[in-house]
Amino acid sequence: MAITSANQLELLQTAEAVAREKMIDPALVIEAMEESLARAAKSRYGAEMDIRVSIDRKTGRATFTRVRTVVEEAELENYQAEFTVEQAKQYMENPEVGQQLIEEVPPVEMGRIAAQSAKQVILQKVREAERDRQYEEFKDRAGTIINALVKREEYGNVIVDVGSGEAVLRRNEKIGRESYRPNDRIRCYIKDVRREQRGPQIFLSRTAPEFMAELFKMEVPEIYDGIIEIKAVARDPGSRAKIAVISYDGSIDPVGACVGMRGSRVQAVVNELQGEKIDIIPWNDDQPTFLVNALQPAEVTKVVLDEEAERIEVVVPDEQLSLAIGRRGQNVRLASQLTHLDIDILTEAQESERRQAEFAERTALFMETLDVDEFFAQLLVSEGFTSLEEVAYVEVDELLVIDGVDEATASELQARARDNIEAANKKALENAIALGAEDSLISFDGLTPQMVEALANDDVKTLEDFATCADWELAGGWTTVNGERSKDDGTLEPFDVSLQEAQDMIMTARVMLGWVDPTELETDEVEGEGDAAEMEAEV
Incomplete structure (x- = not known):
């Protein structure tokens, strides 16, 4: 040729x-x-x-x-x-x-x-x-919904025709036990588009929370126009879902707009998702209020938020416990996904038992250390005193409001409390020294003898050892692995040392040892303040 x-x-x-x-x-x-x-x-x-x-x-x-x-x-x-x-x-x-x-x-x-x-x-x-x-055609379409034609099924994965190529709907991205026949039309969410050796791969999903959000955007014009925003979505695909919405127009009810006339709008989404029940919840910037909404239809009587641990404690009436938890924990699990908080649910009876146990523990502490009778110790606890330090260093006027306490009695109580604290400090210091704690650590500002003892027990015995610690090793924290959060105990956590306090102490130790130049820290702080000011100006 x-x-x-x-x-x-x-x-x-x-x-x-x-x-x-x-x-x-x-x-x-x-x-x-x-x-x-x-x-x-x-x-x-x-x-x-x-x-x-x-x-x-x-x-x-x-x-x-x-x-x-x-x-x-x-x-x-x-x-x-x-x-x-x-x-x-x-x-x-x-x-x-x-x-x-x-x-x-x-x-x-x-x-x-x-x-x-x-x-x-x-x-x-x-x-x-x-x-x-x-790839060029679909790389910018990730995050959108596409209508596709089923071609075949391979090992539970559905291969679909998307016009100029093929895409895959994996088995774990299908709702429940969905099955399709060739030439069936399906609607999917483009989850990812990647270049691979065998060519660009388009991965679809029908279980992604974003799929539901995009469906609502198609059905609710106010969401498409930006008047209503979807703030969070949590799904148990094919069973139940929760979606949080907020309206930027005071005259428009976000929940009502998403439900539609006689439920027409939400029903269209439900039909597409194989009958998945959808709870539409009003968004609130106040996390406890938002959580109360998210746990609907259960009633909540009390909420206690621990922002640092990203945990929230919810108290519900005894008869509402099963409703709050939901079938197989579904309701509380979805509420947790929606709020990004770990949720502990207690009944009123359980909370009452815990309060009584704390009350009895503090009463016993005051009876033993202050040498007072049970009635007087209960009076102190009832007035809100929780530790010896509070009794020892509080203003005398706060003790005088207790029935039967005069200035002489208040002075005697504070003297006894201080004597106990000094004795405990002396004992903790002796133990720390016996464990090998050095003067550089003992004299470090911000550490009490009990803290030094706890550090020495954890093999932190010098200022150099202390300076090499991470903040979470001192204050504790949380680690997320495969979606499961686990608790990391901190050496100083029993003393209510926060992460910020731990960071400050560690940095101070590094400056004292000459590991960090304090002028660099000042520069970083000024730059941080400048960035914050710029962000505020932009807002």
């Missing part, structure tokens, strides 16, 4: 036909043809030669050229594609390193094997161009 004038135009016609069929740029097909012809020519003239082919975009004429590059004599490796400055003087005037000599060579006769090889090159290039086009 030779490239003759009779079939020169056929190259262009073939390129255009392939480009139309595959919906790609004709130039890409011609480039693939040039590469395939060049490869065939190399098999004829020699693989080490730099043979290039150029096809005229108007006439279809293929020009075969040999390219040789001028290189330094020491760098000469390929004698077929490179030559030295001295050798180049035979062909050009004043040659310089980097110049190229381009010579036209006769077209090659393509045998059956060469033609087959050229065909494979063209097909490979066309496939790559198709993949690039498909």
